[in-house]
Structure formats: structure tokens, C-alpha cells
Amino acid sequence: MEEKGMLCLYCSKVLSGGGINRFKQYLAGLKGNAKACRKVPDTIRYAKQEHQVAGIMEKKKKRDMLDEQNPYSPHYRAHEEDMFAPSEHDDEIEEIAPLHSKVKGKATQTTQLKAALPNKMKINSYFQPRTIPGAQRTLKSVLQSKEVTEKCDLAISKWMLATSIPFNTVNSPYYQQAIDAIASMGASYKGPSFHDLRGYLLTKNVEEGTVFLKSVDASDASKTEEMLYKLFREVVLFVDQENIVHFVTDNAANYMAASHLLEQEFKTIFWSPCAAHCINLILSDIGKLDEVNDIMTHAVKITKYIYNHCFALNMMRKFTGGQEILCPAPTLFATNFVALQGILAQQNALRAMVTSSEWTSSIHAKENKAKEFVKLLFVETFWSECATIVHISEPLVRVLCIIDSDERPAMGYLLEAMYKVKEEMLKRFNRRKKKIEPYINILDARWDRQLHKNLYAAGYWLKPKYQYDLTEI
Template sequence: MADGWTDQKRRTLINFLVYCPKGTVFLKTVDVSDVSKTARLLYQLFREVVLYVGVENIVHMVTDNAANYVAVGRLLMEEFPSIFWSPCTAHCINLILQDIGKLQSVCCVVKHVYGITKYIYNHCYPLYLMRKFTGGKEILRPAPTRFATNFIALQSILAYKDELRAMVTFRKWVSSAYAKDIKGKKFVESVLDSLFWEECAVIVRMSEPLVRVLRLVDGDDRPSMGYLYDAIHHAKEEMMRRFQKRKSRVKPFIDIINNRWDGQFCRSLYATAFWLNPRFQYDANIMDKHMSTISGLLDVLEKYAHGNLPLQSKITGEMKFFRNAEHDFDQASAINNRTLMPPESLWAFSLPAGQNSVEFDAFDMLGQPWRLKISVRNEGKYPKPWISGQWGIYVLQKRLRQGDRVTLTMHDQENGANNYRIIAERKHFGFWYSIDQ
């Protein structure tokens, strides 16, 4: 992986990192401040790294999406046919949000939100009242160069729509000097603008599935590559489902996603990761919808084997074992972990537009339902999910202690609904045992 950045001394640096099963390892930093970062120069730099690590040890290289890095990726794949290159997924999702942010309807709403938040945070008394009405919570402000932040800011302000409107009709506000000056009147007019709130709700409902994908790929807990293919398709399906009767509204959003997905994502690589993810492979309903992924898988395996017929034959045999759940793939531990939900995929829970929580019933091994609640905190660059509801009672009844493992899994049903299960386990002599048994 290559990560370009500029330090406090305005030096242009490129960090090289290696990801392996044991984690991410820092390799080296190169100062390229004194040279023009042409594709040819970067290619020589990357080539040195490839040869140092060893071509046989590299499967995939990731850089940002700039044109010179794209050219480098092509040159590397030409010289080293077994290596895959793709741009940073989080960067690509950010570019999708940037393109969406250029739509006139979105620009107007973001500008409107910026005007409201700028007035609040530039004046002490309005800021005091806002915090009073929101219970001490902050409203995230749009940022001109941080595209995802703008859409998260729309979600933030929409969540406090009623509080803001109550604030500007509050008698102490109405009688204050702020309510009587020109800027204050404009602020009140903006907050009470019904058309703005309607349009804000529409954009939040359309963009929220995509923001959820960004949170998934931008998480540090676990690799999300095996979930991206499904997440992108699920996001598009959800956007179209939300606007079945207003397809013209969602079409520009879908077109932007498709253009980036087709032009910049290495779809075969993500299709392969999807196919090799047990979470999806053993769910017939999901695999039937994405049968075309087998084509991407074969393309990737052929490129990886690169004419090595014995290796290609061995891989094909392993694919059959995996697909048919034979040998080690049919062991109890492998089966139980098929639907294991990564920590960051708590974002997979569909949150209603403008809300920051969702409730559901999860059944334990004894068949007892537990009413759980996934909520999104409103602090930090990217709010993190947390779990509540009957969670505290669950912990007490199961007598959980430090070191125990709790697994929450989600299962798709034929009627399209989701069924959730929760399993608590404790480790004895190197093996995990269910606490319910």
C-alpha cells in the first residue's frame, strides 16, 4: 500500500506499508519533495518496493486515485502480470460523494445547512440555545473539501430539525436582540423553511446507504474487501427501493455510482472477494443474484496462476471443496463462523433516515429473544456504533466476564427479512464453548 501525504514542513512524502495476515507493517517513507511526481518516476519507486518485498509475496497493490498513480498501476501490472493494482476504495467512495455533491439540488441544500450552522457557531447566545435544545449535542458542520462530512452533516442537522425549529420559536429567542437583526431573521427563515427540510430529508435518504459503505471500508477493525461488492449493490438497491415512485430523483445518484464502479474499481477482484466470503457463498438467495461473480473469480485466478497449470489445477480443486463445504470447510467451527459479522459491519443495520438507532430481536442458543439496540454516537470524525437495549441484562444473565466472546450474526430469510442470533462463548484449554450449553 502507498499513502502520499504532506507533513508540517510541507514535505511531500510517500509511506509504503505491507498488509499480511498478522497485520499492517510499515516498510519505509520516501521524500519526493524535490522531484516531479511523474508516472515514470513513481513507477521506478514502486518497482523497487515490489522487488524488495518479492513478486511472489505480493497479490494486490493499493494507491490513491490520481492519474499518475493509475498509470503506475498499469505499468506494474504489465511488468508483473500476477500482481493486481487498484485505487483506494475509501478514496473512490469519497469521489462518488464528491460527484454527488456537485449536483445542483445537493449544492443548494449543503449551502443552506452551512448558513444555519455558521450562524449558530459564530454567535454565543444562539449556540447556547442550540445546545440547550439538543441536550448538549453538537451539529456537525459541512466542510468544503471533505465530501463525506457534508452528507454526514445533513444527517446531523436533520436529526435535530424539531429542536432547531422549537429554538427559533422559543419566547426568549423571539424577545432577544438576535431575533431582530437582519442576520438573525435570515437564520430563522432558513430554519423554518419547509422546502429545505423536505429536500434535506430526500438527500439524506438517498446518500445514507452510500455513507454506510464508506464507514464499512474506512474501518480499521478488519479487512472489508470481502464485503464491498455486496455493500455497493445493496446500497444501490436500497436507494432505488426508497424511491420506487420517484425514480428520476435517484437516477443521477445511481449513474454516478455506476460510472465510478465501472471505471475505477477493480470489479473482478471485489467479485472474487465476495465469492470467497463464506458469509455470502453459502446463502443461495444472495449467490443466485450475483452469479456473474464466478466470471470475475476465474479472471482473477487465471491472472494469479499466470500460466502455472499445476497451481491453477490445485486452486480449482480447493474451490470445489470450498463451494461444496467439504473437508475442513464442513467443520463446526467453519460453519459457525460463516455468518460472523465483522465489528465494523454493525453499519449494515439499516438506520431510518434522520435517526441514529435501530432495534431488533436477537435469539440466543436457547431460543430466548433479546431486544437489542444499535446506536450511532454523534462524536468524532466518523461516529462509531454501540449496542444497548437488553444488552446489560444479557451480560448479567450469561455472567459474561472479560475475555468472553459474543458473536452477533445476521441471516437472510426468504421473505426478505433478517433474523438475528447472538452466541456467547468462553475459552477453555484453547477451545471456545457456548455458555448456553
């Protein structure tokens, strides 16, 4: 290095002006304010290029972060020092003395600095935004006449009076924020529409989720209706009955009795049993029938062998095109009936598997368990009874999936769905009423005792889908 510049040790050229950044560009061979050094080794040139690119990407990342911030927030200057601080690699070459650039060089540097600054990091970033509370008023707003200000106030008051908005809403902290946001948008801004407010804007302003309230260690207590009633009562008093819309429990007798006591004390609380638990109990009752239990046991033997033997599992996936027999379901009892659907759907594929040359020539096919498995697949009564049970249970499993889904509220669909289940069962077994009779009795018993509530009737009645034709909506 010399007195008025920096000396390149590779080509002995003196760079006067531009500072350390220009010297780095000279060594790296990047296009800019300096030509590339022709004698610098390739390893040094590559290292300097990596340093330069890393510094550029780091500054770009910080600028992008600033651009994503709230335009009304005064926090832009918090990152200024980081934005324009020297790079961590700037200490590799030190200058002997400060450089006194010529006027032309200064003008070039100033132009480059302005070009590098994002719009939001220029002179405006050194002043607080006009839209924050307590900020200095603009000269235009100060010079506005009283008539113009009153005209704006009248427009706001007319909107409030015409729509019956309470006057105390102006005390909300969001009132001035809304006005500031509108003012910052300018005269061309158009407010959100009716559909926007009731649609995605409403969704964005409402945080949905489950809140954990408390847990109770009741392992040493007997779950009598009195004990459950006291526990529920404590929760109601803590939350306040005005904040309780719906009270839901499972269908056990003690829970139902405790809930009725709660309804008698707090008249505004409406209780109903869990609909998903009711459907699950219907499937459980169906599974206890002898003919259904026998088919379930037969199906378990088939699935147990397949999923406990790698050779059989790989063969099954090959012949079914990658489809599984066992699929997840909302509840344990629903899983059993879904498994029957899977086995029935793959009946031909399973039979083709065990009669293929790949299976018969395998050493695994010689085992006793494999031979028993093959026999299970060729029991004709199993497949006929399996088809019957699937036709009966499939509508119930479908309703359970609707109730257990979080995609949409199921309250308005339950009544119509349950009537369709019964109607579909009777239609499928129109000529075999004695066959379907035990299943209908189970369905009616659970429905009349647990699910027949005014709540579901009201949900059905208030659902426009069931009250009007599509052409009328």
C-alpha cells in the same frame, strides 16, 4: 544507648535485642516485637509510623515486581540486595555495639525472616532454573532409564509424523523453550486447543502495524506515469515482489497508468484502486449536482451561524439534548453529507429553539444575522430536498464507514454493500425514477470504471456469510 542495648530518651527504657527495626517499632507504636513507648511525643510517633509504612510499601512493590517476572528467567537474584537492603531511614539511630541476642530472640528473628520471604525468594532463587539452556540436569532426569527417555522422544516424533511437521523445525530456538515450559508445568498440563491456537494465541504472536519504508521529495518533479512507475518499481525491487500481496493507489489517471505498467512487469502483483477514495469520489460527484450544491450552501449557512455564536450554540445544545449537528466523518465530502443528516434529525428542535421565549426575548435575536438564520430554518423546500439527499447519500456514507474502519477487513463486504446501496436507492425512490437517475448514473460510472474488480468478487464468493444460511454454518 548503652552497651548491650538501646536507651529510649523519652522513657529511659533499655531495649536489649531486636536491632534497630525493633527500636523503630517501639517508637512508632506498631504491633510487633516491642511494646509502644508511652512517653514519645505524638509528632515523633506519627513520623516514625510514616517511615515504617513507607518502607513496607516499598518492599511490597519490589516483591510484586519480582512475582510478575518470567518463572524461567534467572534474574530474581538481581533484586535481592535491594529487597533486603537497609531502609533509607535506618541511619537516623545508630547502635553503639552489636547486640548479642539470646537463642530465643534469634529463633524469633529467623522465623520472621522466613515469613517475610516470598516463595520465589527462598533457597530456589540461588540456583539457575532447570529449564534454561545449559542448566544442570535434575537428579531425576539423570537417573531416568534409556527406555523412559526413548518413550518421551517417540511421543514427540509420533506427533510430528502424524501431522507432517518438517523435521528441521526442531532447529528452531522455540522448540526447546516449548519443551522446557511443558516440563515446568508438570504432568497435569493440557495443551492449548485448536480454537486457542487459531484465536487469541495467534493474535498475541502477531504484531500488527504500519511500517514506514521511505519518503521521496518529489516537489520539483512532474507526477507523470513514467515518474510514478520508476518510483513504484524501486520500492518493489527493494521489498521484493514475493513480499507484496496487494498494491493500492488512489484513482488519479497517472497513478492508474503507472500501476498497470507495474502489473505488466511483475506478474504476481495485483493492483486495485483505493475503495474508500472511490466512494469519496462518488460523494464528490453527487455534491457537484446543482440541486445538491444549493442545499449544501443553505446548510453551511445554518451551521456557520450556530457554531460562530456562543448564545446560539448553547441554545442549540439545550434543545437537542446535548447532541451536535456537526459530527466527524472519514472524509471531507462525507462530512458534508453527515452534517445534512444532523440538521435533518434536529429540524424540530431547531425550529422550537428560535420560537421559544428565551430566544425571542434575547438581544441576540434582534440582530440581522439572527433574523436571516431564523428565515433559513423555515424554508420548506430546503427540508424536503435535504431529506431527499440524505436518503440517497446515507447508504454510501454507511459503506464508507465500513471500508474506513479498522475493526474488520472490508474486502469481502464491498461487492455486496455496493449492490445493496443501489438497490436501496431504487427502492426508496421507486415512484420517482427520474429523480434518482442522475445519482444512479454517477454510481454506475465509478463502479464500472474503478471498483468493478475480480478481487471484490472473489472476496464476496469466499465469504461464508453470503454463501450459506445461518442454520447451515
